[in-house]
Amino acid sequence: MAKIPTARLSRLLTGWAADGSGPLPGRLAAALRELAERADVPAGSTLPSQRELALVLGVSRSTVTAAYSLLEESGWLESRRGSGSRLRGSGSLDQGAGEGRLASFDARTGTVDLSSGALDGLGTVGDVVGALTADDLAPLLGADGYLPYGLPELREGIAAYYRAAGVPTGPEQILVTSGSQQAVWLVAQALVDPGDTVVVENPTYRGALEALRSRGARLVPVGGDRPGGGPDGADPEALRRFGARVRPRLVYLQPTVHNPTGRSLDGAALRAWATALAERELFTVEDTSCAELALDGDGPPVPLAARLPEASTITVGTLSKLFWGGLRVGWVRSSPQVVARLAKIKTSVDLSCPVVEQLVAVRLLGRLPQARTTRRTALRGQRADAEQLLRSLAPHWEWDRPDGGAALWVRVPGTDTEAMAQWARRRGVAVVPGSAFSAVDGFRDRLRLPYAHGVEALEQALPTLLEAAGRSRSEKSSDRARERSQPSG
Numbered sequence: 001m002a003k004i005p006t007a008r009l010s011r012l013l014t015g016w017a018a019d020g021s022g023p024l025p026g027r028l029a030a031a032l033r034e035l036a037e038r039a040d041v042p043a044g045s046t047l048p049s050q051r052e053l054a055l056v057l058g059v060s061r062s063t064v065t066a067a068y069s070l071l072e073e074s075g076w077l078e079s080r081r082g083s084g085s086r087l088r089g090s091g092s093l094d095q096g097a098g099e100g101r102l103a104s105f106d107a108r109t110g111t112v113d114l115s116s117g118a119l120d121g122l123g124t125v126g127d128v129v130g131a132l133t134a135d136d137l138a139p140l141l142g143a144d145g146y147l148p149y150g151l152p153e154l155r156e157g158i159a160a161y162y163r164a165a166g167v168p169t170g171p172e173q174i175l176v177t178s179g180s181q182q183a184v185w186l187v188a189q190a191l192v193d194p195g196d197t198v199v200v201e202n203p204t205y206r207g208a209l210e211a212l213r214s215r216g217a218r219l220v221p222v223g224g225d226r227p228g229g230g231p232d233g234a235d236p237e238a239l240r241r242f243g244a245r246v247r248p249r250l251v252y253l254q255p256t257v258h259n260p261t262g263r264s265l266d267g268a269a270l271r272a273w274a275t276a277l278a279e280r281e282l283f284t285v286e287d288t289s290c291a292e293l294a295l296d297g298d299g300p301p302v303p304l305a306a307r308l309p310e311a312s313t314i315t316v317g318t319l320s321k322l323f324w325g326g327l328r329v330g331w332v333r334s335s336p337q338v339v340a341r342l343a344k345i346k347t348s349v350d351l352s353c354p355v356v357e358q359l360v361a362v363r364l365l366g367r368l369p370q371a372r373t374t375r376r377t378a379l380r381g382q383r384a385d386a387e388q389l390l391r392s393l394a395p396h397w398e399w400d401r402p403d404g405g406a407a408l409w410v411r412v413p414g415t416d417t418e419a420m421a422q423w424a425r426r427r428g429v430a431v432v433p434g435s436a437f438s439a440v441d442g443f444r445d446r447l448r449l450p451y452a453h454g455v456e457a458l459e460q461a462l463p464t465l466l467e468a469a470g471r472s473r474s475e476k477s478s479d480r481a482r483e484r485s486q487p488s489g
Contacts, residue, residue, distance in 0.1 A: 025066035121324030150176025262402020
């Protein structure tokens, strides 16, 4: 069984130090045992070395040593000289849970929660819900309410949304889903088999990484976290070079308001990507979940799908980001054949998305222009406040101003943000390290810092984050010094 990457284990251990009581070694041992019991870490996985795990968790090596000893004494860990420590477990699941994303929506009392960039709901949602009448529901109540493809009126409304963006679309090309996360999951289930190669940006949306990993995909990242080409950007030339050797099953992209960086590709970059994808005839999944949170421009964003063949393109969208996360209405736009395939899988999960929510969504589509203006005004001000605060209190931190979205993608020089996030969480600040957004656990010096909750939360968290960063830099320096002091050979 393979060794579990240290960064991935760290994310699975989110919140362990705040659970229960007693010394840290006992709490860490209990958390590792729970991962084994739930098969979140497959039985037989080799754990990181004590030194590696101590560094990433921001604890002493003696804490990890004691935790491993407790697990070995209770039969949950097997240590062999030269082979490392192998975790025992119950259950037979080959794939474990996602990497701690649930903690983003399950903040504990007393925690300053910067782990999620989800926005509060717009008042217009309440207005629309309050305006519904029995007469609005009567036509729906005359049928059984099972609509696997979605409410016809909503499918037509979403198709009209794309037509307004210059992309000819009919309702037969739309499948309504329970948010964009279900849409991405359905795509993974329908199009990816274990071992298939999937190209993703680096970094990218962590929910997509989880959905693809759960199918056993081989994830290949291209580019970096800046919008241009070359080694610092999501590079279509890298796709060409890779595609010349291996044909990926699909390519997953976020061209407009990328999560987590907030960047959007300009017209030239979109053309370059479209050309590279068309040349290799690659199936493309375009996730536009955050596109309506663009802070410039007007009207619906033009999707990359406008430049690609319909038969080999899927576009994912949602109303949840713009209006309210509690409104679980997303969709897939593709060819009727692909839509039918996804709908067949969806019926094995749910027979229909909630019809009343879809009825609300139909009304909200007519209020998109006002919602865009409301969000844009608020997010611009919150972005400016957050940037001013960081320039004042953390002048050595680095970021590019995002084109949209609800967070800054921040570089903390010289810091291991995995260890930083663990230490901060134990002191009441929840934040997501950059490696959570990477297929290869990269960006260990990055943090995603949401600003949409208001500058007050960020201001409250910064002293702890700065102290955590300082401790991480100090521990990294000490570790390097220890390594240099070891005799060679």
